[in-house]
Amino acid sequence: MNSHQRSTEQPDDDSFSSAMCDLKSSVTKNWRFLIPSCFSGASPSALPLSSPPPTTVHQVWPGRNVFFLDGRVICGPDPRGLILSAISVLLAEWIFLAYVVDPSSKHPILIAVFSMALAATVLVTLLLTATRDPGIIPRNQTSASQEPGTSNLRRTRSQRIVVDGVEMKQKYCRVCKMFRAPRSSHCAVCDNCVDKFDHHCPWIGQCIGLTSHERHKERYRSSSNPYDRGAVGNIKECLFQKLPPPRVNFRAVAESGTN
Template sequence: MARRVYHVWKGRNIFFCKGRLIFGPDAKSLIITLLLILVPVVIFCTNVARNLLHEFPTYNTGYVILVVTILFTIYVLVLLFLTSARDPGIVPRNLHPPEEEICYDPSTSVDVGEGHTPTPRLPRTKEVTVNGFSVKVKYCDTCMIYRPPRCSHCSVCDNCVERFDHHCPWVGQCIGLTTYENFRYGAANRHNVYDQGCLRNFLEVFCTKTNPSRNNFQAYVQEEMPMRITREVKIDDSEGDSRTKVQDNLEIDNDLLKISQRRDAVEAVNSRS
């Protein structure tokens, strides 16, 4: 039976709209965040901006203040939604450990028949080359991958996230590769990315493409069906007549029981004859 990827996803994420929207496990905290944004705005509009409508009737300054307040509030809510409901840069999991990285430790071995086989293990770190520099990457036991540089495993969402910064409880999502642009705060002694002029700053914020998700949560996955086996049981009667061939196509859970019951019934019939 075919199911979608978000149905079988092993992380703690919450999905809506058939996998189009992905939230963190603490998405309920968004209610508090929304209240902290909307309540002050509503109080300002009803008690301050409304009175300004009559204070500056000539140039409609009061209406300008009210409109700007509403537009900035909508802008903040849109960024909040884009940050909370987007894949933050989750690295796809592996179903099995990477076989090409498995090495065998001769110091520890297991008995297999008459011989000894070295115990397979995965190195905890390995070196990769990034832009001509050698970088060590760590192995994640949960996702069964070697994490790319600047990637960390979020203990809240239980996912490996590229360019992981932190998990923000106020937005209920990880701040990573695709959500960091909507979460920029002060330059903090670093290069100010918003010193390119008003037009270029506007284009960078509203017209820059974000990195696409590496996971297609709406795709279908083919789950493995319960295994079925075909057994052949040959039964000899007491008179030496022809053999009876019984072919059973049974579930693994009850096939041996049914075969045993049929054999007992045949032997009982033969004993009576």
């Protein structure tokens, strides 16, 4: 009877042991999915990796400019001049409101509001000038001396061209590897060739070029004073003038081999 009882209980023990072994094997195989990856010690290569974002032009641009907001804002290499200029405007406005405006005058509030509006206009135009593309010319990826038919340009630094019957001189930029357009120059501070380059302004830390100066000369031919457009016209032209599009799309995806 005892042997019969042991024989009937043996299958239950075997089935229980088999079930425990299956459970242990299942947990061992799937422990990586049950435990977070930071505690499991799993190799990072075993985890799925997302493809890196594409490299944009502003990330590999060889100039010294500083970019913000994914290439939407472009500044010069040194922001101290812009910061000092903004602080100077705010300090001058505070001194005017605190010590110049007379509270006992006829319209002190109107004077204060008008003064603050002028200060805000100055700050807006200051920031717009300091954070926009001044007219940077794209660099040439291949040297002009390596292009077909220009083997003799290796030792030259300038060339003569005729535009509308007028002979003009083009200078060669060894940094940007191209002949600059007339009235363009290379800024040693920003390390860029700028179209219609005038100067690098230390008070805003940015170049003054195509988008900073008005170049539509046909508007001045019939006017004795090119800046005499009245108060409304000057404000409209200063704040809402349509600027030429930039020649470099700093937010575009950079091509392979771009320097």
